Amino acid sequence: MLHRKIFFPILGGLIALIVILSVIVFHGQNNALSVVFLDVGQGDAILISQGSQQVLIDGGKDGKLLLEKLGKYIPFWDRKLETIIETHPDQDHIGGLVDVLRTYEVGSVLETKMQNNSQTFKKLEETVDQLASQHKLEKIEAKKNVVIKFSNGAILQILYPLESVTDTNSNDTNLASVVAKLTVGDSRFLFTGDFPTLQDSSLLGSGEDVSANFLKVAHHGSKYATSNEFLEKVKPTEAIISVGKNNSYGHPSPEVLQRLLQHKVKILRTDESGDVEYECQNLNSKCFLKSF
Numbered sequence: 001m002l003h004r005k006i007f008f009p010i011l012g013g014l015i016a017l018i019v020i021l022s023v024i025v026f027h028g029q030n031n032a033l034s035v036v037f038l039d040v041g042q043g044d045a046i047l048i049s050q051g052s053q054q055v056l057i058d059g060g061k062d063g064k065l066l067l068e069k070l071g072k073y074i075p076f077w078d079r080k081l082e083t084i085i086e087t088h089p090d091q092d093h094i095g096g097l098v099d100v101l102r103t104y105e106v107g108s109v110l111e112t113k114m115q116n117n118s119q120t121f122k123k124l125e126e127t128v129d130q131l132a133s134q135h136k137l138e139k140i141e142a143k144k145n146v147v148i149k150f151s152n153g154a155i156l157q158i159l160y161p162l163e164s165v166t167d168t169n170s171n172d173t174n175l176a177s178v179v180a181k182l183t184v185g186d187s188r189f190l191f192t193g194d195f196p197t198l199q200d201s202s203l204l205g206s207g208e209d210v211s212a213n214f215l216k217v218a219h220h221g222s223k224y225a226t227s228n229e230f231l232e233k234v235k236p237t238e239a240i241i242s243v244g245k246n247n248s249y250g251h252p253s254p255e256v257l258q259r260l261l262q263h264k265v266k267i268l269r270t271d272e273s274g275d276v277e278y279e280c281q282n283l284n285s286k287c288f289l290k291s292f
């Protein structure tokens with residue numbers, strides 16, 4: 001009897017351990033990739049996950065809300081977030097990132113040289129610089145030709161800024177907003193931060209292929225972004241607007257909604273649908289809208 005009392009709990013424990021390890025190993029090798037436009041109110045936060053590799057583009061304005069959202073999509077045992085990309089140093093894009101850096105191990109932070117005088121930006125920079133000096137993360141300048149590769153073959157390329165930002169204290173931080181393209185087989189996502197129409201000629205004239213099936217609408221649908229010329233080059237079929245309910249900016253603007261409709265683009269909004277999640281099962285099949 002004594003043996004049975006010890007044997008069965010040990011066997012049960014071993015089986016449970018094997019199951020947990022198998023789930024972790026399977027998760028790490030999973031080829032499927034997901035792109036989630038997190039509903040963080042008025043702001044941007046986009047999580048790209050493939051296996052155990054995650055890339056977070058922007059972090060909304062509220063760390064508590066962001067951590068809650070990340071906890072829904074990152075398994076509890078995975079405490080490392082491989083890459084954070086800051087499109088530009090505005091509160092509604094970086095406000096939640098200090099809490100992420102305190103909670104997760106972060107492999108690298110990509111940012112341009114654009115500055116902001118806000119306390120939020122100063123605190124974030126201090127935290128990033130401190131972790132970088134301790135060799136706990138790598139700080140990389142975000143500009144054209146920086147590429148992130150996923151183990152299933154998907155590629156995330158920075159398309160903009162074309163070179164190092166020189167006017168680093170500009171009042172209009174959107175001017176240097178990062179634009180990045182994710183290619184998963186035949187499916188392409190274009191992430192635009194708050195990229196304004198003022199910079200269209202610079203990006204569109206650079207020769208970069210900006211065409212994409214799925215467009216993250218720039219600047220929460222502001223009328224000063226997402227021009228007809230831009231839409232003609234991108235040719236999206238679906239557009240995602242990351243925007244807060246009843247925000248004081250009047251985003252998304254009726255003009256941009258109208259432009260998207262004229263281009264026959266299906267519109268998804270985080271203020272109406274919550275998180276918008278796409279799944280790409282492998283490089284040979286199209287990415288699709290999983291839930292919203």
Ligand SMILES: [Zn+2]
Pocket residue numbers: 043044090092093193194219220
């Ligand atoms: Zn913004």
